[in-house]
Amino acid sequence: MSQTPETQVDEEKDEHPEVEIEEGDEFGLGEEHLSQLRDHLRDGDEKGVRDLFEDLHYADAADILQQLKSDDRTQVYQIVGTSFDPDIISELDEDILEEVVEEMGANQVAHAISEMDSDDALSVLEELDEDDQKEVLEALPIGERSIILEGLSFPEDSAGRLMQRDLVAVPSFWTVGETLDYLRGDVDLPDDFYEIFVVDPMFKPLGTVPLSRLMRNKRPIRVSSLMEEQLTTVPVDTDQEEVAFIFRDRDLVSAPVVDENARLLGVITIDDVVDVIDEEHEEDIMRMGGVTQDEFYSSAVDAAKSRIVWLVINLGTAILASMVIGLFSDTIEKLVALAVLMPIVASMGGNAGTQTLTIAVRAIAMKELTPANALRVVGKEVAVGSVNGIIFAVLIGTATWAWFGDAKLAAVIGAAMVVNMVVAGFSGALIPVALDRFGADPAISSSVFLTTVTDVVGFFAFLGLAALVLL
């Protein structure tokens, strides 16, 4: 910082250089910058491009880069070249990241990675495909390479991949004075840190001391008498989803990571956990929508490919439902109103079941729905299905009577509606519980099973009852 405090204050008063967020387009979009960049590229104004990238916040630069056409991006790589901010790279989506490696070359990417924090570097390398990863790793200096390789040796999506290795740890017999002198000494410490760890001679974490507490106490006091003892340690191979759960459950802002001998390896802070929460959330949303990954930046052909599996599965269940209808071809031939009305019963069952499923899947993820209360929850959902089943039986029965003037048909569709909505409540709660019990992730697979059940039962109940009662 070159300014004296006085000029600093004056400038601030006059120009408000801090970021203001009053205007909607300040964050994320940056459409103005995007069109500026496009103009520069069209005019071949290389200095303009370079200046623009220097001024932008790295998150905005990454956003803008992702919005460009592939050709324009290539041009940007060539112009900005070595002065590309490493932080931009750490913000890019997987698809764009691989393009960057291809266009900029492994050496330049390795250079950028060597300037990142170790956990950011690791998360970029994780996203590369195997060949690119190898190439970039080989281009890294030996020191950085070994840290990254150790990081990669921990299981994917585990605490070991999330943790920062930089931390401050002191022995429990040190005093506040000794600790302060150590921190002020010429040692290699992290840039900024907020607490120090107190460890035993085996480097096992005993507690943490927030810096504010360290600063406000007298020099002769032992750090061990100031420390927070209720430590929640995270084994290095803990899955990141579990890590996120622990942080939320315990309201943690940081947690020490330990190896199998309970020795301190690193620290996970809540800002790393936010990324995990976002990732898991994205996965949940994608799964619910039948998409395997966010392919917003993929080509149409890649996107089409990645969606096929889910569509094939759905084609299978749709054909199964059709076969159920096929059993009743004769009935439909005699009373074509059945064909007109049958999708209503199936669709209402599907929607009611999805409501139950949503509540149940979430309660399982939050560990609120357990084997201990599963029976009660299923019972409640059956009750909900019965209540709403009766309500919608009356509604659709009345509508059917008005439409087709056939009281028996109205009674049949009403009865089928009750049956299907009770079944929907029952299976909407039971399917995820059962999948969870058998070790499957209820978020992924529940909805196929559920809609298969509600389609089959919906068509079978309605057409079957019709065959019995009406013909």
Add this chain to the structure above:
Amino acid sequence: MSQTPETQVDEEKDEHPEVEIEEGDEFGLGEEHLSQLRDHLRDGDEKGVRDLFEDLHYADAADILQQLKSDDRTQVYQIVGTSFDPDIISELDEDILEEVVEEMGANQVAHAISEMDSDDALSVLEELDEDDQKEVLEALPIGERSIILEGLSFPEDSAGRLMQRDLVAVPSFWTVGETLDYLRGDVDLPDDFYEIFVVDPMFKPLGTVPLSRLMRNKRPIRVSSLMEEQLTTVPVDTDQEEVAFIFRDRDLVSAPVVDENARLLGVITIDDVVDVIDEEHEEDIMRMGGVTQDEFYSSAVDAAKSRIVWLVINLGTAILASMVIGLFSDTIEKLVALAVLMPIVASMGGNAGTQTLTIAVRAIAMKELTPANALRVVGKEVAVGSVNGIIFAVLIGTATWAWFGDAKLAAVIGAAMVVNMVVAGFSGALIPVALDRFGADPAISSSVFLTTVTDVVGFFAFLGLAALVLL
């Protein structure tokens, strides 16, 4: 802390009192504790209940409480009474919270709230219904009441509701030495803090200094020369969803909150933002599943009620689709295979459209899908729909030919499949973009519109083509 450092270390070595997370049931479930508690309640062992609640982490205690039957909970309130840990209350779900207020009385809840941090207290009071809120507020001491009332005066879900009022701010002309002396002095400071704010004479934030940096610099240095200047200030009325977006976009761990005159009011830290992110996730998931709120702990009747609106809307769209089928009653009567096959076309369109919708809604939320690239995205999704439409046309055409031995019927269903999947791609991308443009939340309403379109188009294309070609 009463132990001397030495006994502390010894104890730690022998008994490992820090929390270990090796066993799956240590977190969340606590089934063992739950059954212990049930035993104590059955045996009328009041001391056992009290001891159990004293030993438990407050998050676990809240979990266990929520898993009990309502009668058992009432018993617990009576037994634990005044010694109820306030932190337990801040962890409870809305439904249980209102029960607690009813059972424990406003005075006792007010007492608990007065012991919480101001932002926790605010978030508990927010969740109460108006009458309970009023009662508890009146039972609060005047000091706490006015802080809470000021908090409640900020818009719901705004930065003002999230921020902590406790912070450390110093003038920019102070030196490190002056600041350290102030912090060590006998002033009323927050328990733990990680950075100090530097403010101008108007109390406008100029920058922040991490404690570690303050501690490692010499006494005569001015704080203004150490501070981080790139401040992202959040106006007090910013919506919490926007706050979360800013934190993620800028990788922030904390941000100062300012009033309309840009004066420092409080600070939002990333742990507050995690709760917001979770809340928003929950909303997203619930909306996608057609549920208005998490009613896991509601009664069956309340749950049934809260789900009715969505089901009524779906009944409407299902009836609309039926009316389309009704237009072709004569056609179906002549060829009942149409009734058997028609749900396949509608269902595949619905699923393909939902895939597109999922990608689009998320990209809008992440501000990746903007008016600037909307046309390109819609084009891509139409391309995806065409590719997959042709693939599934071939699949279902072949299956239909094999099943009904009718090449013309196979061609009709194939053609209808292509049409519906192209329409699904088009509307899956366009509907959320259009809703967003008109200020509606695309996450809530997109899917009804979409499935209405894919059902109507699916039935119309298939039955209409069949009427033209086959009869």
